[in-house]
Amino acid sequence: MARKRITPGKIRLTEVAKLAGVSPITASRFFRNPEALSVGKRARVESAAKELGYVPNLAARALASQRTEVIGVLIPSLTNNVFADVLRGIYDALDGSRYSIQLANTRYSILQEERLLRLFLAQKPAGLIVTGINQTADSRVIMESVDCPIVQIMEIGPAPVDMMIGFSHFDAGRAAIAHLLDQGYRRIGFLGARMDPRVQRRLEGYRSAMTEAGLFDERLIVTTAVPTSMTLGGTLFADLLAKAPDIEAVFCVNDDLALGALFECKRRHMVVPDQMAIVGFNDLEFMASSVPTLTSVRTNRYEMGRNAAMMVLETLAGRRPAEPVVDLGFSVMERQSSTRRV
Amino acid sequence: MARKRITPGKIRLTEVAKLAGVSPITASRFFRNPEALSVGKRARVESAAKELGYVPNLAARALASQRTEVIGVLIPSLTNNVFADVLRGIYDALDGSRYSIQLANTRYSILQEERLLRLFLAQKPAGLIVTGINQTADSRVIMESVDCPIVQIMEIGPAPVDMMIGFSHFDAGRAAIAHLLDQGYRRIGFLGARMDPRVQRRLEGYRSAMTEAGLFDERLIVTTAVPTSMTLGGTLFADLLAKAPDIEAVFCVNDDLALGALFECKRRHMVVPDQMAIVGFNDLEFMASSVPTLTSVRTNRYEMGRNAAMMVLETLAGRRPAEPVVDLGFSVMERQSSTRRV
DNA sequence: CAACGGCTTGGTAGCGCTGTCAATATCAGT
DNA sequence: ACTGATATTGACAGCGCTACCAAGCCGTTG
Known part of the structure; x- marks a missing residue:
């Protein structure tokens, strides 16, 4: 044998399914789309999962399903209060959804941004929020090749990669x-x-x-x-x-x-x-x-973050915003x- | 056939290995520990990867290796400048390392913190940085059960979960x-x-x-x-x-x-x-x-973040800090x- | 010259989960 | 009672990578 099982006591989906008396795939469905199960099985899987303290393995899920529930966010600065507000909006909008955020700091460098974008690629993000409209040519190629909703925030301009929210x-x-x-x-x-x-x-x-x-x-x-x-x-x-x-x-x-x-x-x-x-x-x-x-x-920073995240969410839910470019104005x-x- | 291959053109490690004329496992080693390869193969794999534009699949890596290269960070606020500095320190320390950061916002709620901690569990983080010493009893149980370095930051107190850095x-x-x-x-x-x-x-x-x-x-x-x-x-x-x-x-x-x-x-x-x-x-x-x-x-906020991240890094590298509790003082x-x- | 040890390389078998499709159960309508 | 449609469930294989072990290669030693 090439590899011995080193995890004898670990709780996998299989264990939950066994205890609930259903097949693993049914247990899997419980976590992704509970409505598809009959009421009885739903309850059985739920209590089995609770009893065993089951925690799903996100890596396995991502590998099998070919996607993650991570939204990548690229901002140029963590110190600047402006981005703190934007981030707050993003976090608030995603709160309660199943998506989580992967935050990266470009330090105002478009080369760094390109590097981080490549890094995100490896994670197969569910969505992407990037700051500004001045990406490198390579960055644009990367973004156009990624198959996920992308929102450029903070300003608006011509030729959005996908969606855009900001002001002039x-x-x-x-x-x-x-x-x-x-x-x-x-x-x-x-x-x-x-x-x-x-x-x-x-x-x-x-x-x-x-x-x-x-x-x-x-x-x-x-x-x-x-x-x-x-x-x-x-x-x-x-x-x-x-x-x-x-x-x-x-x-x-x-x-x-x-x-x-x-x-x-x-x-x-x-x-x-x-x-x-x-x-x-x-x-x-x-x-x-x-x-x-x-x-x-x-400037409506909080709203910018919040709306950007909501645009990603809507797109992921199959309801693509009617207007891909949103001008939030200023006063x-x-x-x-x-x-x-x- | 249960599932047809839907990714005909995708570049996997196998493709890189084939082009380089080595086995997949050798190509894999190139990305994790290049020194283990002979100089010739190293160059061949490198150029093959570059030629094909290979991007490793992190989910597959995480599933196979049973660990990730993500360090979870729990802070109570994004708006507070104090944490912006801490974060900057953390990001700076991790810059150039292979680790990335998963940031979560507890909004000053220890219940929210517990929920987020559970969420992190599913990701099998490589390390954890949490704010403060006032976690719920359940949070402590979770943290003690996770097999990764943990640093509590911002203050010091008795009974660290693992490591601690801050001041009184x-x-x-x-x-x-x-x-x-x-x-x-x-x-x-x-x-x-x-x-x-x-x-x-x-x-x-x-x-x-x-x-x-x-x-x-x-x-x-x-x-x-x-x-x-x-x-x-x-x-x-x-x-x-x-x-x-x-x-x-x-x-x-x-x-x-x-x-x-x-x-x-x-x-x-x-x-x-x-x-x-x-x-x-x-x-x-x-x-x-x-x-x-x-x-x-x-208060030495930047240093707190930086040192916390470095403590995690050192522990992951097998060089556990001699002193698990660091008092950074104030002036x-x-x-x-x-x-x-x- | 055989034995040895260090270095490099490869084969095999999964990691835990889900997409696909088929099978079965359930139900309404004729 | 039978058909067709719908709701539920399950079997199977495989996502892309790496842990483990074994084998090959080489120079060194007694």
């Missing part, structure tokens, strides 16, 4: 500037960190709005590839002031930078918004409770930090 | 109060949200230190089961002021509350620290860049918000 970062950037212009600000600076594709599109929105208003000036822009933080917000804002001392307002590419800028203003005894207006992005919870309260562009939350100049 | 929240709470007492503050309030077991132990530390100093007063404590947020920090602080208008300082059970309290002070035109000292907990990045800078108890970062009263 370009438009959102434009809207933030439109608000400031509307409030009478003219010299409006831009603060950006990380500069991932979505941030760059917000910058494009800024550039477009400013150019249109005849106010564009390269010196108003300060960016860095460094990951964002509140401390960085202060530093970048100081840099911006050095480059363009006459600015009246600043659009920060996220809320951490905005709060950092606010504190830098405090440090310099500049009054917000009288001497400096501040607008952030994402509308994290704290923006409404700072002093002064901070204007921000609200400029106008608060004290950017009220009209006098 | 009781001592940390005491240390925060000791610092305030040392700076001359006497009427010190306590602000707590969520009130999970670790927060309660911080409260015990507060109670112990205050009692010891002969300063304990039940009216100085304001807590809620509501999840923490900056806004809540402002609200709770207002409640505390209503109950005890004469307080001189406040110890907030986390940094969000502390920043919320700071803004509430601003709103009330109370000068920090002259009229009100504030101490937070965790020392998130923003504590050092607010105005005034905020004192906080630094009170003294900043402007709690400098000595005049």
Whole structure:
């Protein structure tokens, strides 16, 4: 004999079936589709499974059925609060379903993303949720070859691999500037960190709005590839002031930078918004409770995650969403930090 | 025939072996332990795999080998920045290893935790990282029956299931109060949200230190089961002021509350620290860049996650850590918000 | 020169479950 | 009573990989 059975006491489906007096396949059906069984057998299998403390072997199930109940999620950062909200939405939507989540962190690298995508392939995921629309060509090939629902989240754009949910970062950037212009600000600076594709599109929105208003000036822009933080917000804002001392307002590419800028203003005894207006992005919870309260562009992160997961779920259930691309929009939350100049 | 082969074009290990001119088992060894092969065969298998674009089937591997390369991680919250840092540490430590992470969210419920633990069982994880030391009795039974390394993180206590890494929240709470007492503050309030077991132990530390100093007063404590947020920090602080208008300082059970309290002070035109000292907990990045800078108890969250994962890895590699319980300690970062009263 | 031991390689038989299809039981309608 | 349709159940084989053991190969040793 090539291999001796090393698991004498282990409870397999066969044991459950034996105790319940049914065939293994019937017991198997009990776990996957109980309605298909007669009431009597259903009860017998159920009590047998409970009595033996049966735990199904997922690997065997996956091998035999050629699919898993794992939904792969690719996000670029674990630290960024934005993705925490998205994740919460995903987890909430999947809660109670039989699907579980396999989370992977791309660290904002599309090469890393491609590697992780390959890794997911080996798991035959039931569905995939990936961040953004800037995948490598190879990543796209992989995604197109995987036979499972895929949702790209965080932004929308042309040519979805499968489904898509998000909003236009370009438009959102434009809207933030439109608000400031509307409030009478003219010299409006831009603060950006990380500069991932979505941030760059917000910058494009800024550039477009400013150019249109005849106010564009390269010196108003300060960016860095460094990951964002509140401390960085202060530093970048100081840099911006050095480059363009006459600015009246600043659009920060996220809320951490905005709060950092606010504190830098405090440090310099500049009054917000009288001497400096501040607008952030994402509308994290704290923006409404700072002093002064901070204007921000609200993005529907939780809903994005939740809906993305639900779109995968619906597709798996055979009810494919009518609209594969969903624009969740955004809204400029106008608060004290950017009220009209006098 | 019971089942016809439905995968005519799929690349299995057999195909790779055939192309490389070796037996399947030799090809298998290439992927698990390349050193065992002769140099020639190693190269042949490698190029064959690459040529065919072979992706191993993890389910089959798991079924045949009776184990997986998945490490289960149970944390109570995705939103809380504290766990984002822990997770980052875990992901960093596992990066480059062959292990992947299965993350599950207990939502601060030990019943949910037990359910998820059962779910993990079915996956035969290679290791387990769980938060805290307050598991249900059944959870403990499950954990003790699983044959894999387990690390309890975030705090230390008696009777580890297997390994443990964290610090004493009781001592940390005491240390925060000791610092305030040392700076001359006497009427010190306590602000707590969520009130999970670790927060309660911080409260015990507060109670112990205050009692010891002969300063304990039940009216100085304001807590809620509501999840923490900056806004809540402002609200709770207002409640505390209503109950005890004469307080001189406040110890907030986390940094969000502390920043919320700071803004509430601003709103009330109370000068920090002259009229009100504030101490937070965790020392998130923003504590050092607010105005005034905020004192906080630094906890080594990233290291906790990283070391926990490394402990699992080491155990899996057969090098069991000499010390199964690791105290990572904490440090009170003294900043402007709690400098000595005049 | 036979015996030995280390290294590499292969054969065999499953791991535990489920897809497929056939068989049987049940029931309504004529 | 018989037919056909539907609901339930079971037999069989195999999903793709690896554990176990055995065999082959080689150089070394007494």
